[in-house]
Amino acid sequence: MSNFKQRTLDFLEIEWATYIERFNHWPAAEGRKRVNDQGYEQFRDMLAHVLAWWDEGMGIILAIAEEREYERKKYDFDVFNAEAVKKYKTWDEAEFHAHFEKTRQKAVADLKSMNEAVWENRRVRSWVNGIFIEHAREHLVALSRFLLLDTLQNGWGTYVEDFDRLDDEKKKEFISGQGLENFHDLLAHVVGWWEEGARIINGILNEPGFIWHDPNTNEFNIELTKKYSMLSYSDMLKHYEVTRAAMIELASNIPDDAFFNADIESWLAADVVGHYDGHKV
Numbered sequence: 001m002s003n004f005k006q007r008t009l010d011f012l013e014i015e016w017a018t019y020i021e022r023f024n025h026w027p028a029a030e031g032r033k034r035v036n037d038q039g040y041e042q043f044r045d046m047l048a049h050v051l052a053w054w055d056e057g058m059g060i061i062l063a064i065a066e067e068r069e070y071e072r073k074k075y076d077f078d079v080f081n082a083e084a085v086k087k088y089k090t091w092d093e094a095e096f097h098a099h100f101e102k103t104r105q106k107a108v109a110d111l112k113s114m115n116e117a118v119w120e121n122r123r124v125r126s127w128v129n130g131i132f133i134e135h136a137r138e139h140l141v142a143l144s145r146f147l148l149l150d151t152l153q154n155g156w157g158t159y160v161e162d163f164d165r166l167d168d169e170k171k172k173e174f175i176s177g178q179g180l181e182n183f184h185d186l187l188a189h190v191v192g193w194w195e196e197g198a199r200i201i202n203g204i205l206n207e208p209g210f211i212w213h214d215p216n217t218n219e220f221n222i223e224l225t226k227k228y229s230m231l232s233y234s235d236m237l238k239h240y241e242v243t244r245a246a247m248i249e250l251a252s253n254i255p256d257d258a259f260f261n262a263d264i265e266s267w268l269a270a271d272v273v274g275h276y277d278g279h280k281v
Contacts (some may be wrong), residue, residue: 004128005119006155011132012108015145018049019095022142025260034141034272044093045085046139047100050131052084057131058107065118092256107132137277143259143269146252156244157277160187160237162281174281184236185225191236191243192277193225198250201264205254247272 001142023031023043031043040046063070077084088096111128118124120179137146163183166174171183228236251268258264 002116002119004125005116007150008128008132009108010146010150012104012111013135015136015144016104016132018144019142020100022144022259024138026142026262029082031141031260036145038139042087043095043141044088044139047096048084048088049081050102050135050139051078051100052087053131054103054107056080057127058110061114061118061124061127062110064121064124064181065114074178116217123269137273140269140273143265143273143276145251145256145259148268148272149248151273151276152248152251155280156190156272160240166281178279180225184228184231184233186279187240188224188228188231189221189234190193190279191240192220192227193271194243194247196220196227198247198268201254201258202265204261204264205258 023034026034035041035043035046038046040049060070062068091099124176137151140147163171163174175186176183178186180189200210201213203212227238231239251272254264
């Protein structure tokens with residue numbers, strides 16, 4: 001089984017399987033705020049959006065797998081998403097959640113049954129990545145240990161390699177878009193925020209009454225560039241990997257209930273997942 005296939009199945013069988021349960025751990029006001037920040041009035045509206053794209057994508061994926069024709073569309077995303085919300089608006093809550101779970105399980109079964117060669121199809125990979133992997137990141141409303149580790153091991157794990165694959169012109173364009181002078185400074189920025197997040201998380205976990213202050217973002221970023229300017233590029237790469245390994249250890253070992261501490265969860269979500277999405281090569 002390919003790594004991509006296994007990773008996709010893990011998202012469906014771990015991340016999406018616990019998605020509703022994790023969200024329901026939040027107090028009502030906190031959950032509502034997180035959903036509103038996503039641009040939805042209710043959690044079920046966001047689930048309806050997810051379901052609609054699963055249905056749409058799996059229809060195309062299975063058509064390709066079975067060598068059937070399928071309609072190629074240009075999507076008006078606002079219209080598509082509005083129709084998805086409307087479709088499930090009158091459904092009973094329990095019935096809706098059961099349908100979400102049934103759809104998830106069917107997707108798992110269908111994907112497992114596909115010929116391995118189909119997983120190499122570019123359109124299949126694009127749809128799978130979009131509706132099952134990137135969708136989970138885009139609609140992160142309750143961070144899981146799984147998503148945290150996946151980002152550290154897969155996203156940040158190939159980050160330097162992904163940058164190195166760019167040609168010189170693309171490298172310059174990427175770094176310029178990040179508002180920095182070089183890749184060394186970008187790694188310093190990432191590492192510095194990981195270290196600050198880890199310091200605060202360990203403080204919350206281990207020191208009763210721990211108090212911290214959110215850094216001034218611009219000032220902190222300038223400090224990080226200066227702090228690590230003394231390191232050569234090769235030493236910066238080594239420090240990046242050492243710090244990433246430390247973050248993996250932290251993510252692996254913090255207690256389950258830490259993910260329902262809003263301060264810890266928000267630091268990890270922003271520091272690891274959000275930061276990766278913001279600096280993705």
